[in-house]
Amino acid sequence: MKQEKKICVIGLGYIGLPTAALLANRGYDVHGVDVVESTVDIINRGEIHIVEPELDTFVKAAVNSGNLKAALKPAKADVFIIAVPTPFHEGYVPNVDYIISATKAIAPYVVEGNIVILESTSPVGTTDMMESVLKESNINTSELYIAHCPERVLPGHIMRELVENDRIVGGTTPEATEATVEFYNTFVEGEVLSTDAKTAEMAKLTENSFRDTNIAFANELSILCDKFNIDVWELIALANRHPRVNILQPGAGVGGHCIAVDPWFIVHAGGEDANMIRTAREVNTYKTEWAIEKIKNEALKFENENGRKAKVACMGLAFKPDIDDLRESPALYITRRLIADGLDVLAVEPNVEDFKEFSLVNYKDALVQADTVTFLVAHKEFKGLDIQTKLDFCGVLN
Numbered sequence: 189m190k191q192e193k194k195i196c197v198i199g200l201g202y203i204g205l206p207t208a209a210l211l212a213n214r215g216y217d218v219h220g221v222d223v224v225e226s227t228v229d230i231i232n233r234g235e236i237h238i239v240e241p242e243l244d245t246f247v248k249a250a251v252n253s254g255n256l257k258a259a260l261k262p263a264k265a266d267v268f269i270i271a272v273p274t275p276f277h278e279g280y281v282p283n284v285d286y287i288i289s290a291t292k293a294i295a296p297y298v299v300e301g302n303i304v305i306l307e308s309t310s311p312v313g314t315t316d317m318m319e320s321v322l323k324e325s326n327i328n329t330s331e332l333y334i335a336h337c338p339e340r341v342l343p344g345h346i347m348r349e350l351v352e353n354d355r356i357v358g359g360t361t362p363e364a365t366e367a368t369v370e371f372y373n374t375f376v377e378g379e380v381l382s383t384d385a386k387t388a389e390m391a392k393l394t395e396n397s398f399r400d401t402n403i404a405f406a407n408e409l410s411i412l413c414d415k416f417n418i419d420v421w422e423l424i425a426l427a428n429r430h431p432r433v434n435i436l437q438p439g440a441g442v443g444g445h446c447i448a449v450d451p452w453f454i455v456h457a458g459g460e461d462a463n464m465i466r467t468a469r470e471v472n473t474y475k476t477e478w479a480i481e482k483i484k485n486e487a488l489k490f491e492n493e494n495g496r497k498a499k500v501a502c503m504g505l506a507f508k509p510d511i512d513d514l515r516e517s518p519a520l521y522i523t524r525r526l527i528a529d530g531l532d533v534l535a536v537e538p539n540v541e542d543f544k545e546f547s548l549v550n551y552k553d554a555l556v557q558a559d560t561v562t563f564l565v566a567h568k569e570f571k572g573l574d575i576q577t578k579l580d581f582c583g584v585l586n
C-alpha cells in the first residue's frame with residue numbers, strides 16, 4: 189500500500205538501514221542518508237554493508253520497488269529519523285557530535301509540520317538539545333513535532349523486532365508525542381507507549397543499565413566462585429530454581445556498543461548518585477582484566493612445567509555468541525592484550541572471514557595446536573567440545 193508520507197532516515201547502519209528498508213517495504217517513499225559514500229553506493233545497488241538476517245531481502249525489494257534511495261545529503265520529507273552513533277569521548281563523556289551534525293544537516297530541509305525523530309540512544313536532554321540546534325538554524329521549532337523514540341532491537345532479530353517490539357515515544361510537547369505515536373503505529377505491531385522526551389531517553393539508558401548491573405552480579409559471582417572453588421554455572425542453575433531468582437550468565441566482560449556504553453551516559457550526568465550503575469560498569473570491566481590475568485597465569489604455568497612457551501587458543505572475538513560484531517568486545521580486547529604482552533596466541537573467530545589486525549585460525553586447527561584453550565565467546569561451534577586444558581569464561585562447555 190502506497191503511503192503518503194516521505195521519510196528521510198539519517199544514518200544507514202544497524203538501526204537506520206533496517207528501519208529505512210522496512211518503511212520502504214511498507215509503501216513509504218524513503219530517502220536514506222549516510223556520510224560514507226561506499227555505504228550509499230552499496231545500498232543503491234540493492235545490497236547491504238552489514239550482517240543482519242533478512243536485511244538483504246528487505247533492502248533489495250525496497251530498492252527495486254523504487255521506494256528506497258540512498259544519498260550523501262538529506263532531502264525534503266514529512267518525517268526525519270536520526271539513527272547515528274552515540275559513542276563516548278575519552279573519560280566516558282557522551283559524544284553527541286554525530287547527532288548535532290545530523291541535525292544541522294537536516295535543518296535546511298525541515299519545514300513546518302514535519303516530524304523529527306531521534307532514535308539514537310541518547311543522554312537525557314539530547315532531544316531538547318536537538319531542538320536548540322534547529323532553533324539556531326532559524327527554524328521555528330514550535331511548528332515541528334520533535335520526539336525521541338529509542339530503538340531496542342536485538343541484533344540478529346532486527347527485522348522482526350522492529351515490528352514486534354513495544355516502543356516508547358517521548359515528544360518535546362504532547363502534540364509531538366501524539367504525532368510520532370501515530371507514525372509508529374503505521375508499522376509497529378507492538379504497543380507504542382507515550383511519555384515525554386527525557387523519560388524516553390532515560391528509559392532506554394535504564395534498560396541497558398539494568399542488563400549491565402545484572403550481568404555484573406553474575407560476573408562478580410564467577411570471580412567469587414573461582415576463589416571458593418565452586419562451579420559458578422552449577423551454582424547459578426541451582427539458585428535460579430528459586431521461584432523469584434533469575435541470575436544472568438557471567439562472561440569475559442560486557443561488550444557491544446550499547447550495554448557497555450549507555451550506562452556511562454547515566455553515570456556522567458548522575459555523578460555520585462549513580463553509584464551502583466558505575467560500580468556495575470567497573471565490575472564488568474574488572475572481569476575482563478581478571479580473565480587476562482587467569483590466562484597469563486595458565487600460560488606461565490605451562491611454560492614452567494614444559495620449558496617452552498604455551499600456545500594459547502582464544503576462542504571467539506565477537507562481543508556475544510554467533511555474530512560477527514566486534515564493537516567493544518571484551519574477547520577481542522583480551523586477545524589484543526595477550527598478543528601485545530607477547531603471548532603466543534591462536535585467535536579464533538568463526539563468524540569473521542576478513543580480519544586485518546592479526547591472523548585468524550580455524551577453530552579445529554587451533555584446538556590441535558593449542559596448549560591452553562580459552563573460551564571467550566559461547567559460539568555454537570564450540571558447544572560440547574571435549575577439551576582437557578581449558579579456561580571457560582563463557583560457560584560454553586557446560
Ligand SMILES: NC(=O)c1ccc[n+]([C@@H]2O[C@H](COP(=O)([O-])OP(=O)(O)OC[C@H]3O[C@@H](n4cnc5c(N)ncnc54)[C@H](O)[C@@H]3O)[C@@H](O)[C@H]2O)c1
Pocket residue numbers: 198199200201202203204221222223224227271272273274286289290293307308309310339340341342343445446
Ligand atoms: N545496533 C544496535 O543493536 C542498536 C540497538 C539499539 C539502539 N542502538 C543505537 O542506535 C544508534 C545507531 O546505532 P547503529 O548500530 O545503527 O550504528 P552504526 O554505526 O551501525 O550506524 C550509524 C550510521 O550513521 C552514519 N553516520 C554518522 N554520522 C552521520 C551523519 N552526520 N549523517 C548521516 N549518517 C551518519 C554512519 O556512517 C553509520 O553508517 C546508536 O545510538 C545506538 O546506540 C543500536
